[in-house]
Amino acid sequence: MHYYSSIIGMNSDVNSYKGLYLKTSQERLQKILENIIVLEKNPGESEAVDAIHLDAHSLKGASKLMGYEQISTIAYLIETFFSTFKENKNSISPPDLNMIKDSVDCIVQSVQTLDESDKDVDLTSEIKKLDSLVNRSHH
Amino acid sequence: MHILVIDDDTFFRKFSAVQLVEKGFTVDVANDGVEGIAKAISIRPDVILLDLIMPKMDGFEALEKLSQNAATKQIPVIIFSTLSQEKDITKAKTLGASDYINKNTFDIETVVSKINSVKKVA
Numbered sequence: 244m245h246y247y248s249s250i251i252g253m254n255s256d257v258n259s260y261k262g263l264y265l266k267t268s269q270e271r272l273q274k275i276l277e278n279i280i281v282l283e284k285n286p287g288e289s290e291a292v293d294a295i296h297l298d299a300h301s302l303k304g305a306s307k308l309m310g311y312e313q314i315s316t317i318a319y320l321i322e323t324f325f326s327t328f329k330e331n332k333n334s335i336s337p338p339d340l341n342m343i344k345d346s347v348d349c350i351v352q353s354v355q356t357l358d359e360s361d362k363d364v365d366l367t368s369e370i371k372k373l374d375s376l377v378n379r380s381h382h
Numbered sequence: 383m384h385i386l387v388i389d390d391d392t393f394f395r396k397f398s399a400v401q402l403v404e405k406g407f408t409v410d411v412a413n414d415g416v417e418g419i420a421k422a423i424s425i426r427p428d429v430i431l432l433d434l435i436m437p438k439m440d441g442f443e444a445l446e447k448l449s450q451n452a453a454t455k456q457i458p459v460i461i462f463s464t465l466s467q468e469k470d471i472t473k474a475k476t477l478g479a480s481d482y483i484n485k486n487t488f489d490i491e492t493v494v495s496k497i498n499s500v501k502k503v504a
Contacts, residue, residue, distance in 0.1 A: 260397055267393040300435050301391040304485045308397065
């Protein structure tokens with residue numbers, strides 16, 4: 244029996260995947276926050292860096308598919324930030340990590356709002372802050 | 383036609399699988415490259431859709447192993463990723479990928495078209 248032959252109720256309308264998106268995004272965000280806690284204790288922990296990079300990458304893609312552009316942009320910036328640290332193998336400074344954590348908290352709030360009221364949260368200022376951080380981390 | 387979707391991203395795995403089933407394909411899934419190769423050997427799908435960025439074994443390594451295994455080397459592989467840089471496409475094709483789809487611009491009709499196209503060539 245092929246599992247996906249038995250799924251009922253889902254169709255190719257993107258909105259019908261919203262529940263799946265919310266569930267998987269909330270799980271990914273939780274994992275990201277757990278790994279941020281690991282990095283707060285051990286700033287050079289490469290497994291945590293790799294895991295956050297991967298989760299941000301997936302969150303970016305899923306959000307883009309669902310049309311949640313600002314969430315996708317923040318996830319992309321987080322992915323890019325950790326990509327830089329994977330390459331350079333540096334430790335992440337506490338202020339930078341706090342900024343990342345704040346951005347993740349913003350996405351958590353945004354996803355929560357989507358779940359409760361189907362409204363978008365404006366993340367423009369968060370995107371600007373994170374964009375500055377990412378640009379700084381490249382230099 | 384039987385498709386194997388190899389992707390660690392739960393959302394995208396289900397998103398693509400459900401739409402492929404709606405289009406009449408039989409679909410199996412795997413969560414990472416290691417599981418994906420084992421399933422490919424076991425079920426011998428007609429086409430594999432393979433994500434590039436995955437834990438344990440990334441898509442590039444999985445692609446290499448699939449092309450080296452007698453049981454799977456003839457199965458066409460379409461790479462799925464949000465990566466869209468030319469060098470990644472080139473690398474994937476050098477390792478044996480038959481085609482490439484950018485997840486950001488996912489469109490089921492395009493995916494079906496590419497599946498049918500690579501299957502004809504194989």
